[in-house]
Amino acid sequence: MYIAVKGGERAIEASRALLAAARRGDTGVASLTVPQLREQLGLLVDRVMAEASLYDPDLAALAIKQACGDPIEAAFLLRAYRTTLPRFGYSMPIDTDAMQVRRRVSAIFKDLPGGQVLGPTFDYTQRLLDFGLMRGDEPAPTITPAVLDHAHPLPNALAELAAEGLVEPCVPRAGDPDPPDMTRDPPTYPLPRPGWLQMLARADEGWVLGMGYSTQRGYAYTHPFGGDIRFGSVAIEVLPDELDFPVEIGDIEVTECQMVNQFTGSAAVPPQFTRGYGLVFGHGERKAMAMSLVDRALRSPEFDEGDDSPAQRQEFVLPQGDSVEASGFVQHLKLPHYVTFESELQLIRKLRAEVAQRAAAMAFEERETPAVVAQELA
């Protein structure tokens, strides 16, 4: 006797229990604490905050623990949490020129005011696995806390160029309209620049990296130079209704990249370098730089550069870049689709039956021609 499948709820409960056990792993091994994750997997924490568009290192670390280290699952957890948070308003724009810089490099000058501040980075290491770390050796610190925490503002490398008019000015659009809020409003294409910058800022790093890389490989090459790439902390200020001066409510760490790109001119304006911009939460140079390449590519309509390449097309780059959306939809193919599949089965069986019928009819006709019959009689 066929018994209809029941017990879906019980199966789900069991699955959840299995997941909890998998997440904990070998109970003979110490459980990770949230502070450990926050302190020692900082770059992963930064990436999760960026893609969740929520700045909270402790919650990001918790999400990473709960998600067994999967960055997209962690970003998803954090975004879902973000939805429940009350919103008080918008801060003033952050001033990255006033950033307390911990690292700043510029590729367009050998030396410049403020200097090249190397800071903490993998760039000057050799990528050799350190088996001492596996044994649990921690090297004695050679940096004093004073040096560790040292940070100060540096003038922007593009300031001189901008003063001479060599690079296009960074000015708000006419009338200084409010930017859309892409975490609240659905996108309407084509988006204005503030809209796509927001979407890129929280897009999947791998996707933005690939898109940015494509421009360097010839799919809309924009002649980029690393103008000013900086990482450090910036103050967050809000302007409460009751006061008419801004109040600082804290600070966050961000990474900013200002690319200097292909110059262009017209009858009205002499040739100038153009810009590409990238900004992310935390320490994310790769993401900020890739973002700035894509930003410049998306500006192609301003410069009549066409849209032959994927990185120049908003509707190709932006919707597919959202890791949480992409992950959800790709993986939704695991959900039952047997009803729609059944209707496909129905059609394909019918079509095959028709093909077989036609073949049989043709074979029959071929058989029954006088020549064939004569041959068979012979």
Added chain:
Amino acid sequence: MSPQPLLTVDGLTHRFAGARDGRPAVGDASLALYPAEVVAIVGESGSGKSTLLNCIAGRIAPGHGDIRYRDADDRWLDVRTLSERERRTLSRTEWGFVEQNAVDGLRMGVSAGANIGERLMGQGQRHYGRLREQAYDWMNRVELDTDRIDDLPHGFSGGMRQRLQIARNLVTQPRLVLMDEPTSGLDVSVQARLLDLIRTLVSRMHLSALIVTHDLGVARLLAHRTLVMREGRIVEQGLTDRVLDDPQHAYTQLLVSSVVMP
């Protein structure tokens, strides 16, 4: 009383943003096109002829100038201020645009029959059998093998794709057809037959056409009048035979004299 033109262009000027020396792609272009008339716009590459055509088609919004079109109801429309919707409707009914590269003017992912029938379906025709009949009819008219009505354009040669593109455009009996280098890139013999076809169709259907070409032979064969462009400006215009046999402007003389006669 002289007939009214179908299309007028006045003082059209357009500059692209990245232009190095601020020279306009099209500078102060003016022309008129009359019903059942074919006008060729000739010039070397970079002369601005394609830009001029795209401005007329409403694909580029020119910096300055006037473009007016007289529609089937005898109303004068300002092409620059047409709404997106009006422009789209016009380009699927009263206008046609034959692209230089057929891939840009066809739906490569659907069959020849669907390509031809699309405009008719856009006008609300919903009878499959009749749509198919019209597709057959047009394939015959452009001398395409009707056995290939269900084939994708991928398998068509360059000349066949252009014929398909022409059928796709002419099926709604447009009043104005714009063509951007319709035969370049094709074999000489294929070109010749295609030009013959275009000439026949244009005269039978009393079409007005604006044809951009770098090939003076195309102008000679198809056009009543010819405009010569150089560096964005129209330097000479007139009856085709007169312009090609008795060029007045130094540049036209140069053009004409440099044509290699077979």
Added chain:
Amino acid sequence: MNARQDNGCAGPAEGYNFAYLDERTKRMIRRALLKAVAIPGHQVPFGSREMPLAYGWGTGGIQVTAAIIGADDTLKVIDQGSDDTTNAVNIRQFFARTTGIATTTRTRDATVIQTRHRIPETPLADYQILVYQVPQPEPLYKLEARRAETLKLHAAEDYALMNVKLYEDIAHWNHVETTYDYPVRVDGRYVMSPSPIPSFDNPKMHRMPALQLFGAGREKRLYAIPPYTDVVSLDFEDHPFRVESQGHACTLCGSRESYLDEVIDERGVRIWTCSDSDWCDDRRSVAGTTT
């Protein structure tokens, strides 16, 4: 599982607003829904929120249900026609936790039915609302991926592309090849995607007495069909839309009018059973053959 779980509306679990979403968000969604009802079949963009279930797994339907559900509602959730599939269970639990309202598996007892990929076999009435989960709201997307372009096509009522697709199907297969998510024309104006329901279900949408709401969370659109609205599947005059019978009867209840799932049982035998589990149970209890 009980046919009807009456919690007497215990209210949401600690820490949650009723139905999870904050009141402002619900208001935003309701405004979008009102606009959708006023323009049948037209896709209305809305500020879709991140929900605790993944995009692609029903967040649009969930947000619509969350915006309209009230303390006296009774909710039924189905996926592939069944109340017991994992997605349906997950969503029903979500609403039970965040609202405390009554839930049911019986179509007739439900005031709000959220569904994925099927319309219930039991005809719906005017006291009911059917909420569809929609993966891809844009019927033209396979032919034109750009939203900026499809927006213009809808506005201009330019559906040539849709007809081209149907023409191609008939030219190649002699049938329309679309077997699910078959596009429809609503109130004689907008072409709409009915969500991936089998075309078998399309006729049920026509002049349905219940309100039909469609939510696409990832794509951030919602749309609606008001009660008693004309919904016509696209076709050609000489190739009219037809529902094909599967040619089998349900092994359990004998029905020949409902949509059937094909199942291989433990003995390796292919049998057919109603996709709509409530419908099948109903028929069997009426016939006195419930197991």
